Amino acid sequence: MLSEFLNAAFLVALVAATFRMVTPILFTAIGLLVVNRGGIVDLSTEGVMLMGALAGFTAAYYSGSLWLGVLVGALTGGAISLLTAFLVVILKMNQSVSGIAINMLAAGLSFYLFRLIYGSSGETVPTVSTFDPLPIPLLSEIPVIGKVFFSQYALTYLAFIMVVLVWAFLYKTKSGLVIRCTGDNPRTVDTKGISVNLVHTALLVFGGMMYGIGGAFLPLVATGLYVPGISAGRGWIAIAIVIFGNFRPFRVMFGALLFGFLDALQLQIQGIGIDFPYQLLIALPYVLTIIVLIIGGKSSGKPLHLGIPYHRE
Amino acid sequence: MQQKSQPILQIENQTKRFGNVLANENISMQVCGGEIHCLLGENGAGKSTLAECLYGFYRPDSGKYTFKGKEFKPRSPRDAIDAGIGMVHQHFVLSPPMTVIENIVVGTESDGIWLDLKSASEKVAALCSDYDLDLELDTIVGQLPVGRQQWVEILKALYVGVDLLILDEPTASLTPQEVEKLFEILQKMKTKGLSVILITHKLHEVMEISDRVTVLRKARLVGTVNTIDVTRETLVNMMVGRTVSFQVAKKIKTPGRAILELRDLHVLKDNGLDGVKDFSLSICENEIVGLAGVAGNGQSELFDAIVGVRQLQNGQILLSGEDISNDSPDMVIKKGIASIPPDRMTQGLLMGFPIKENLILGRHRVAPFKKGIELKYRVIEQFAEQAIEHYEVVATSGEQIAKTLSGGNLQKVILARELSHDPRFVVASSPTRGLDVGAMEYVHKRLVELRDSGIGILLISEDLDEVFNVSDRIAVIYNGEAMGILNREEATREGVGLLMAGFRGGGG
Numbered sequence: 001m002l003s004e005f006l007n008a009a010f011l012v013a014l015v016a017a018t019f020r021m022v023t024p025i026l027f028t029a030i031g032l033l034v035v036n037r038g039g040i041v042d043l044s045t046e047g048v049m050l051m052g053a054l055a056g057f058t059a060a061y062y063s064g065s066l067w068l069g070v071l072v073g074a075l076t077g078g079a080i081s082l083l084t085a086f087l088v089v090i091l092k093m094n095q096s097v098s099g100i101a102i103n104m105l106a107a108g109l110s111f112y113l114f115r116l117i118y119g120s121s122g123e124t125v126p127t128v129s130t131f132d133p134l135p136i137p138l139l140s141e142i143p144v145i146g147k148v149f150f151s152q153y154a155l156t157y158l159a160f161i162m163v164v165l166v167w168a169f170l171y172k173t174k175s176g177l178v179i180r181c182t183g184d185n186p187r188t189v190d191t192k193g194i195s196v197n198l199v200h201t202a203l204l205v206f207g208g209m210m211y212g213i214g215g216a217f218l219p220l221v222a223t224g225l226y227v228p229g230i231s232a233g234r235g236w237i238a239i240a241i242v243i244f245g246n247f248r249p250f251r252v253m254f255g256a257l258l259f260g261f262l263d264a265l266q267l268q269i270q271g272i273g274i275d276f277p278y279q280l281l282i283a284l285p286y287v288l289t290i291i292v293l294i295i296g297g298k299s300s301g302k303p304l305h306l307g308i309p310y311h312r313e
Numbered sequence: 314m315q316q317k318s319q320p321i322l323q324i325e326n327q328t329k330r331f332g333n334v335l336a337n338e339n340i341s342m343q344v345c346g347g348e349i350h351c352l353l354g355e356n357g358a359g360k361s362t363l364a365e366c367l368y369g370f371y372r373p374d375s376g377k378y379t380f381k382g383k384e385f386k387p388r389s390p391r392d393a394i395d396a397g398i399g400m401v402h403q404h405f406v407l408s409p410p411m412t413v414i415e416n417i418v419v420g421t422e423s424d425g426i427w428l429d430l431k432s433a434s435e436k437v438a439a440l441c442s443d444y445d446l447d448l449e450l451d452t453i454v455g456q457l458p459v460g461r462q463q464w465v466e467i468l469k470a471l472y473v474g475v476d477l478l479i480l481d482e483p484t485a486s487l488t489p490q491e492v493e494k495l496f497e498i499l500q501k502m503k504t505k506g507l508s509v510i511l512i513t514h515k516l517h518e519v520m521e522i523s524d525r526v527t528v529l530r531k532a533r534l535v536g537t538v539n540t541i542d543v544t545r546e547t548l549v550n551m552m553v554g555r556t557v558s559f560q561v562a563k564k565i566k567t568p569g570r571a572i573l574e575l576r577d578l579h580v581l582k583d584n585g586l587d588g589v590k591d592f593s594l595s596i597c598e599n600e601i602v603g604l605a606g607v608a609g610n611g612q613s614e615l616f617d618a619i620v621g622v623r624q625l626q627n628g629q630i631l632l633s634g635e636d637i638s639n640d641s642p643d644m645v646i647k648k649g650i651a652s653i654p655p656d657r658m659t660q661g662l663l664m665g666f667p668i669k670e671n672l673i674l675g676r677h678r679v680a681p682f683k684k685g686i687e688l689k690y691r692v693i694e695q696f697a698e699q700a701i702e703h704y705e706v707v708a709t710s711g712e713q714i715a716k717t718l719s720g721g722n723l724q725k726v727i728l729a730r731e732l733s734h735d736p737r738f739v740v741a742s743s744p745t746r747g748l749d750v751g752a753m754e755y756v757h758k759r760l761v762e763l764r765d766s767g768i769g770i771l772l773i774s775e776d777l778d779e780v781f782n783v784s785d786r787i788a789v790i791y792n793g794e795a796m797g798i799l800n801r802e803e804a805t806r807e808g809v810g811l812l813m814a815g816f817r818g819g820g821g
Contacts, residue, residue: 173426174418177411181419184408191406192420193369193391304409312370 008144014261014268015148019156020222021267022260024049024214024231026159028238029245029252030166031210036242037170038203039183041307043099044084046235047106048208049215052077054110056216057226058117060128069128069220070155070213077212078205080106085201092309103235111228118226130224131155153221155213160253162210167249179203183303186310196310211235233286240289246301255292259285320379321346321508322367322477327376329362336362337373340534342527344477349499349509351519351540353552354529355749356720360512361403363529364479368400369393381476399470403481405462409455413437416454417469433472440471444501459607460491467498478502479510484518486608486775489810496522514552515778516545528552553750561757561783564765568785569598572633572769573619573650573738579627580614580793588614590793592628596738596769601760602798603784604773605809611793612773613655616742619771620652621645632738646675651736653727655743655773661727662715669697669711672730700729705755721752728759739763742773757783777806791815 028045035042055076060069080102087098118126131153139150170176179199181188186196214234219226237259245252266281320343329337337359344350352360366373369387378385380396387393393400407416418433434450441448446464454465463483470478480499484492499509499522513519519526520540528535528551535551550556574595582588589611596602606612617623619630621642630638632648640648654660662671673682673693681692697711706725708718715723724744731739741760745753760783764770774780780787787804789796789812796812 172428174423174428175426177415177419177428181408181411181415184410185406187402187406188408188416189420191368191370191390191400191402193389193394194420 010268010272012144012147014264016151017264017267018257018261019149019152020260021263022256023153023156023159023221024217025234025238025241025259026253026256027155027162027214027217028211028235029241029256030159030162030249031207031214032238032242033245033247033249033252034166034170034179034210035203035207036247036306037183037303038179038200039186039303039305039308039310040088040200040204041095041099042081042084042204042207043096043239044080044102044106045211045238046231046233047103047108047110048077048080048211049218049231049235050110050229051080051106052212052215053218053230054114054215054226056212057128057219060220061126066128066131066220070216073212073216073220074209075212077208077210077215079208081204081208081211082201084208085204088309089197089200089204092311095307095309114226114228125225127225128220131221155217155221163249163253170249180303182305184305186305187312190310190312196312200310211238214238237285237289240293243299243302244292246299247303248301258292259288262288319346320344321381323379324363324367325377325379327363327366327373329359329366329371329373329376331362335532337366338532340376340529342534342537344508344510345525346476346508347503347506348524349503349511349522351523351526352510352512352529353514353516353519353526353548355514355552356747357531357749358529358552359532360529361481364400364481364510364512367393368398368479394473397474397476398479399473399475399477400479401463401466401470401481401483403483403485405459405466407454407462407465409453411454412451413448413454413457413465413468414450416465417450417472421473437468437472440468444471444498446498458491459486460488460494463487463491463495464498475507477508477510479512481512482514483511484513484515488607488813489777489806490814492518516548517778519548520545530554549750561754561761563761563783566599566765566785568600569767571595571631572598573771574631575615575619575628576631577628578615578618578625578630580611580618580623581626582614587793589618589790592790592793592795594771594788594795594798596771598767598769599764600785601764601770601772601783603780603787604771604790605777605780605787605813606773606775606790607813608775610790612742612775612790614793615790616652616655616740616773619645619740620650620654643675643678647679649735649737651731651734651739653724653731653739653741653744655746657720657723657727662723664716665714667712667714668701668706668708668718668726669693671715671726672697672700672711674730676730676734696733700726700733704729721748721755724748724752724756728756732759732763736768738769738771740771740773743775744772745774745776745779753779777809780809781806789813 028049032042032045052073056069056073059072060066084098084102087093088095133151134154136150140146170180178189178194182196182199189199190196215231218230241255241259242252244255262285266284269281270278322344325341327337327340340363352363354360362371365371367378369390369392385396414430414434414437417437418430437450448461448464454462483495487495502509511523523540525537525539526548527537528548530552576593578589578592580589592615594602604612614623618625621640625638629636632650637645637648658664676682677688682689694711701708701711704725706722706729708722715726745756748756760770760772772780772784784801786798786800787809788798789809791813792815796817
């Protein structure tokens with residue numbers, strides 16, 4: 001039995017699947033990271049991912065263009081976060097409560113709109129043909145490594161590129177410094193004549209777009225069809241991963257990879273049909289999330305002003 | 314100051330309201346090039362509002378600024394910065410986890426999108442050597458002492474280039490040595506031709522550093538005078554509108570036996586680190602012991618431990634020889650310890666409750682205020698009426714909600730509650746913070762009366778003037794440790810300042 005685990009084909013498939021499973025979480029987590037670094041708590045990720053998935057799928061289904069689907073997913077996410085921004089930036093409402101409200105609204109809306117657009121279940125299930133992998137020329141020819149790392153989907157590459165871009169933006173640009181300082185003490189930028197509201201709104205819209213792409217990945221790459229509740233808690237897990245990653249881009253990436261790995265592992269083990277209750281396997285990543293938060297929950301990197309509405313008093 | 318230089322700034326007829334509160338009414342003043350100009354007034358006189366309008370934080374309702382010969386209409390701090398006005402705010406505006414240089418550079422205009430800390434560091438290093446500031450630019454700001462953090466604030470302004478620097482109550486949390494260093498920096502700025510507006514309510518600072526003083530009282534301009542032409546007494550008159558005695562009249566009393574003894578106290582902060590370590594101090598009858606120290610050096614943990622809301626890890630608290638260590642707050646009150654907490658709004662009172670109920674907090678479970686499970690409102694109301702009269706609380710009746718009272722009146726309600734039940738010992742923490750001179754005088758008078766009547770008092774205060782004014786002995790706390798205790802007569806501000814900064818062997 002152990003030999004089955006360790007054969008090369010299994011491992012290659014496992015690692016390749018890890019990257020696929022990590023993509024939606026990584027998009028959402030890295031978007032949320034930027035929002036959090038600016039000092040905003042955003043709990044709407046799960047609902048926004050669902051709406052991004054539905055809108056992206058629908059656009060792709062009717063237009064036949066998968067990339068248009070990705071774009072519409074992003075724009076939908078951005079639009080919903082604009083509503084979040086109205087509540088927490090303009091009205092200065094409690095950020096956790098607003099986030100949960102938006103989350104419930106978006107999640108509920110995704111169920112409702114799905115029924116409205118596609119009718120009730122039982123009829124033919126609408127599908128799209130998913131993205132093909134995009135092997136990178138030359139690099140994908142390398143034995144094993146090429147297959148694992150360089151034969152992924154375009155969106156998967158993009159997610160990892162976003163990690164690097166967000167890191168460079170936060171730590172190497174002037175705007176990045178403004179965002180980091182806003183998260184610790186918004187007055188530092190207010191007294192320099194920079195609008196804190198504008199910074200916060202921009203961050204939320206960027207974050208929303210990232211959650212939207214994360215959501216759209218699911219039907220457009222992973223499944224090819226839209227199922228209500230398709231994000232399956234990944235939005236919540238992204239929140240946990242940002243905390244686990246101590247609000248640092250590369251640590252967040254590793255956290256996401258860990259979760260993606262377990263998710264892939266449970267799928268692969270189910271695939272080879274070992275006699276083990278599959279319900280436990282499915283639960284594995286979620287259990288890990290809790291364990292990881294217990295162990296690494298002390299986040300020294302937490303922005304000091306996180307979650308506190310900014311009033312110029 | 315004789316008109317030796319042209320005014321760099323002219324404020325004409327500024328008026329600013331917040332809702333229906335008038336913060337500035339028709340204020341006009343001039344600041345000359347290369348002068349240090351103090352803006353003096355009590356809390357709430359409108360000093361900060363004036364400055365914040367000038368810095369573009371608020372927009373005045375009416376009025377006109379002329380800066381460097383041109384009309385100046387700031388719509389945001391950016392306009393003020395661009396024009397050459399900098400401001401050091403009362404509460405530091407820093408991001409503690411970031412480095413010094415990051416805090417200085419953030420939000421400044423320069424070409425390109427990339428952060429160039431290297432060339433910025435060179436520029437700041439040059440400023441540091443100009444002003445004789447010894448500062449590591451890649452230190453985390455949160456690890457710097459308060460005095461150094463203020464240098465960062467000043468460097469922020471100098472980095473973008475200012476002609477006029479406004480400092481709002483810059484000495485509030487500094488040790489005397491740090492104040493001296495700050496004044497050296499301001500003098501250097503003056504010799505370089507920069508103008509400084511220094512907002513303060515401390516008279517000795519005005520006398521020491523300023524060329525001219527503009528005094529505000531109750532949102533209005535009282536006048537501008539040359540510092541050399543006036544005395545402290547004149548300034549106080551202008552500021553308060555009447556004469557005030559600084560020195561509280563105290564009878565000579567010989568301290569009696571020890572009433573409260575603190576022995577080797579060890580108390581933790583909320584984050585589990587040491588708040589107070591091996592702290593011993595005893596306070597006698599007929600005595601006020603002032604405990605000086607920079608904020609955050611263990612004062613609040615010590616206060617909490619005495620009133621019973623924070624667990625002792627080690628050590629003993631004795632009240633007239635009886636061990637009261639780790640007694641519940643309720644027991645501590647019953648045994649005769651009265652307390653005036655550092656924050657009246659969050660710790661001292663329930664702001665949404667009427668005065669009468671605030672007056673019996675902590676005694677709501679004892680006769681005559683309750684009988685069985687019932688509160689005796691008739692008795693409570695009578696008590697409130699007497700207390701309001703006796704403690705000169707300006708209020709319509711005991712029914713008035715606490716949050717509608719001014720700071721001074723809130724403090725009187727606390728005094729009335731705490732002192733009406735014959736305490737044996739009083740611990741008062743920053744009892745006059747944020748109060749105007751009149752209310753401050755009142756509180757000090759009451760404390761001294763208590764002392765004269767035989768009670769022992771521990772006065773925890775960050776305000777050295779207060780400590781020197783009313784104490785019989787002065788103790789200093791630094792980093793949770795007792796740094797020594799001095800008799801009032803042998804203590805000097807410099808000596809106490811050294812102890813506050815952690816140098817033993819200061820003192821007299």
